[in-house]
Amino acid sequence: MPLKLSSRKWMINAKRTWKLMLTNRKSIRVEWGDCDPAGIVYYPRYFAYFDNCTAALFEAAGLPKQEMLKAHGIVGIPIVDTRARFLTPSRFGDDVIIESTIAEWRNSSFDVRHKLFKGDVLAVECFETRVWAVRSETDARKIEGRAVPQEVIARFTHTGKD
Amino acid sequence: MPLKLSSRKWMINAKRTWKLMLTNRKSIRVEWGDCDPAGIVYYPRYFAYFDNCTAALFEAAGLPKQEMLKAHGIVGIPIVDTRARFLTPSRFGDDVIIESTIAEWRNSSFDVRHKLFKGDVLAVECFETRVWAVRSETDARKIEGRAVPQEVIARFTHTGKD
Amino acid sequence: MPLKLSSRKWMINAKRTWKLMLTNRKSIRVEWGDCDPAGIVYYPRYFAYFDNCTAALFEAAGLPKQEMLKAHGIVGIPIVDTRARFLTPSRFGDDVIIESTIAEWRNSSFDVRHKLFKGDVLAVECFETRVWAVRSETDARKIEGRAVPQEVIARFTHTGKD
């Protein structure tokens, strides 16, 4: 059973029907070590899945994380808020599909939405707010938001003509 | 610098001032391996901290997880919903304090609230909904909610006299 | 850049040139959360990679873990000894290839050897001894070794004719 690790497609954004938003699909094998004594995924592991999927979404947009950090002088895109609803458990050996898309861009932050499917069933939904972050020039231990470059945002959006 | 691993105290519940709700405080050392290349805690690790703190809260109430599962025939108290806000990052070597309490009991589910402090600063807030869960009798791979026993709830609440 | 998740091939076993031993190759993307503040893979994560690769090797032999446990009534194939040498570090964004093979079968235990490559460079070598393990009939908390079934061993070996 060959698995495609990742695939990209353009989805119609519900709010602004004349824009196409990049959505990435990533297949993840649930591993033995991802599961707890109840035999189901230990939920902090889902957040690692989602973090990997956000990285994969940026890579699908032509921004692999290691190059993006260097090119834009950022320290990362840290999370400031996340929420997940766990609808049905998964077990080791399951191959789940996660669909990820940017739900909204703001000045220095943005929202990512993940939907994890077991077959056709929506098993976990996750919503994250992340910041385009640089090291503070006045205190290297501090991290500050910066405006997300328009060229970055443009990579996730395809504006069609009517 | 001696560290107390865990301590319990009774806090006045804001909504119902005549009830005292058990709150547990747990100190956690942020380890090197909890941190990412930005040098700050990799956020899925916070959820592992919080899961450990929920276990510690139940233990403070006299219900260590391994005994609780056996005594009540449950498979665990899996998460169905969680949200966390990350206000300020932590780094390896930091000792953080997490205060955990049950925010609400419902029939077969309950809410836990965690506040993670770096010194006096609230650094992360987390809210979880969990289920008192048993294996389904008709399908061992399924997990179902059951009413939380009153004797369990009673361990977290102390009703005072006016 | 399409990635093949896993591929199988038959390699000539050095010691017994008339036997072909199944070797599985698995590609793993090093993720941001696999790395520590030095920016390199946090080494306990390598052991999770190797554990996943042992599972993938068994699956390549027609024994996906979840089915294997059920079919053979085992609780798992726990590690009793492992050694790893880390020759060169890897970083997030690297795609590494891990080659895994059974180095030796004994009565109730067996050795697995993993070689992790970054491009053509051998970056990590790992050696594990695992046990074919069942729950003890006299004490459910104990785990005991059992003879590995010949039909299992046969799936990893292809004896050629001279």
Add this chain to the structure above:
Amino acid sequence: MPLKLSSRKWMINAKRTWKLMLTNRKSIRVEWGDCDPAGIVYYPRYFAYFDNCTAALFEAAGLPKQEMLKAHGIVGIPIVDTRARFLTPSRFGDDVIIESTIAEWRNSSFDVRHKLFKGDVLAVECFETRVWAVRSETDARKIEGRAVPQEVIARFTHTGKD
């Protein structure tokens, strides 16, 4: 049951009986999320325990990791070789004790030995070789060994008078 997180003591080194080697003892609670579907510790987690214990050993010697990195300009003390033997499994809720000591100092590398006890029973033994590592001046992505400062070594050894 109050737990002391960490304690230090001086042990007589077997090879050179006139030297006392610093040994650190650390108590670790095995958490639910450290365990796998077999209900026992997922073995990569033991390596995270041991990594934390090496950090605790250095801290007991007066070298907390974050300060040590800064004071000595090192990027870390990465592992180049490790071996562990798993003699008896542990489960969530267990409190294990890990004794850690430096087994040998060489020029730019050193060996750490860990013994993990469940009560009086030796449950896991681990041996690590680590390097006193700096970023290469010619290639920031490379990591190189440097001679361990004598003042660092001195903190772990107490030479007695006959």
